[in-house]
Amino acid sequence: MKFNTKTIHGGQKHDPAYGSVMPPIYQTSTYAQNTPGGHKGFEYSRTHNPTRQALENAFASIENGEFGLAFGSGLAAIDAVIKLLEPGDEVVSTNDLYGGSYRLFTSIFKKFGIIFHFVGMENATNIENYINEKTKLIWVETPTNPMMNIIDIKACSDIAKKHNLLLAVDNTFATPYLQQPLDLGADIVMHSATKYLGGHSDVIMGALVVKDKELAERLYFIQNASGAVCGPQDSFLVLRGIKTLHIRMQRHCENGQAVALYLNSHPKVEKVYWPGFENHPNHQVAKEQMNGFGGMVSFTTNGNNYEAAIKIVEKLKVFTLAESLGGVESLAGHPASMTHASIPKKEREKTGVVDSLIRLSVGIEDEEDLIADLKQAIG
Numbered sequence: 001m002k003f004n005t006k007t008i009h010g011g012q013k014h015d016p017a018y019g020s021v022m023p024p025i026y027q028t029s030t031y032a033q034n035t036p037g038g039h040k041g042f043e044y045s046r047t048h049n050p051t052r053q054a055l056e057n058a059f060a061s062i063e064n065g066e067f068g069l070a071f072g073s074g075l076a077a078i079d080a081v082i083k084l085l086e087p088g089d090e091v092v093s094t095n096d097l098y099g100g101s102y103r104l105f106t107s108i109f110k111k112f113g114i115i116f117h118f119v120g121m122e123n124a125t126n127i128e129n130y131i132n133e134k135t136k137l138i139w140v141e142t143p144t145n146p147m148m149n150i151i152d153i154k155a156c157s158d159i160a161k162k163h164n165l166l167l168a169v170d171n172t173f174a175t176p177y178l179q180q181p182l183d184l185g186a187d188i189v190m191h192s193a194t195k196y197l198g199g200h201s202d203v204i205m206g207a208l209v210v211k212d213k214e215l216a217e218r219l220y221f222i223q224n225a226s227g228a229v230c231g232p233q234d235s236f237l238v239l240r241g242i243k244t245l246h247i248r249m250q251r252h253c254e255n256g257q258a259v260a261l262y263l264n265s266h267p268k269v270e271k272v273y274w275p276g277f278e279n280h281p282n283h284q285v286a287k288e289q290m291n292g293f294g295g296m297v298s299f300t301t302n303g304n305n306y307e308a309a310i311k312i313v314e315k316l317k318v319f320t321l322a323e324s325l326g327g328v329e330s331l332a333g334h335p336a337s338m339t340h341a342s343i344p345k346k347e348r349e350k351t352g353v354v355d356s357l358i359r360l361s362v363g364i365e366d367e368e369d370l371i372a373d374l375k376q377a378i379g
Contacts, residue, residue, distance in 0.1 A: 010061025074192025157185025
């Protein structure tokens with residue numbers, strides 16, 4: 001199947017009971033057995049649930065993987081990946097990443113003896129400077145949040161294979177519509193399915209997809225043992241969201257480009273971060289590993305004034321000031337005070353998350369309305 005067909009049919013079967021086209025919401029915690037161990041493949045819904053299983057099959061299909069896992073949130077999915085490690089193991093992570101990932105790494109897992117190195121990965125060869133015999137995992141986020149840096153997944157894969165490391169890629173911003181990291185050599189793909197996969201700002205969920213059976217079995221064990229799973233209602237909502245992923249992403253990309261071009265020409269805007277610009281540091285890599293440039297755009301204003309940035313986001317009317325991204329509606333955020341507030345100011349500014357930075361999740365509204373809203377808010 002081609003991608004657009006996979007979003008609708010990939011990994012899916014009509015319900016065997018009555019031929020239901022959409023998987024029913026199996027709102028049950030447990031399943032009847034005719035004898036101890038005599039069941040139809042389902043015993044307890046923390047371990048397996050038919051609605052969640054249908055979603056996990058869809059996750060695997062759209063990422064060209066073999067095994068999908070659904071979690072209660074994106075951070076729960078990341079948590080499961082780090083639980084593959086042991087005290088003393090080391091991780092090389094990009095230094096420009098979601099603040100929640102940084103908080104999980106430094107405030108939770110660091111105290112259990114796992115060491116994290118946060119490094120710039122725009123030049124992938126820089127990663128090797130931080131690899132030693134204790135390194136077990138490379139954690140990549142591309143495009144990065146919120147600076148829209150592009151990391152060469154294939155180059156990272158070559159390094160990971162050279163040193164026998166796992167490579168995990170957070171594919172939340174791009175979605176499998178734009179890039180498929182497993183095909184580029186990654187071992188694990190992670191999504192905050194809350195975002196584009198769900199697509200309607202009505203669910204919290206995380207996803208992992210892998211190809212290797214042994215790795216999948218280790219992750220399934222962690223998923224069941226730790227129990228951070230999603231419920232059947234949420235599984236149904238994200239499965240429904242995936243069915244329109246391709247048409248939504250097409251419009252996100254179109255509107256993202258229009259907004260980026262407008263901001264780039266605005267006299268009060270200092271810099272626009274969007275990988276579609278030819279002067280973007282890794283524009284060529286983005287062209288090679290992505291099928292478009294997405295709907296995420298960040299920008300700074302002249303003077304780098306904190307209060308001025310706050311006033312802009314407060315004046316927006318079509319864009320909603322809110323956490324998160326990837327929904328059909330356009331959202332605006334101020335990373336320094338919102339998504340990246342957990343990162344110390346000195347550390348966040350090293351990666352470009354300055355006081356005036358504004359991050360936009362460009363939705364699927366009419367582009368003229370979005371540009372008019374930015375025009376009145378920026379002045």
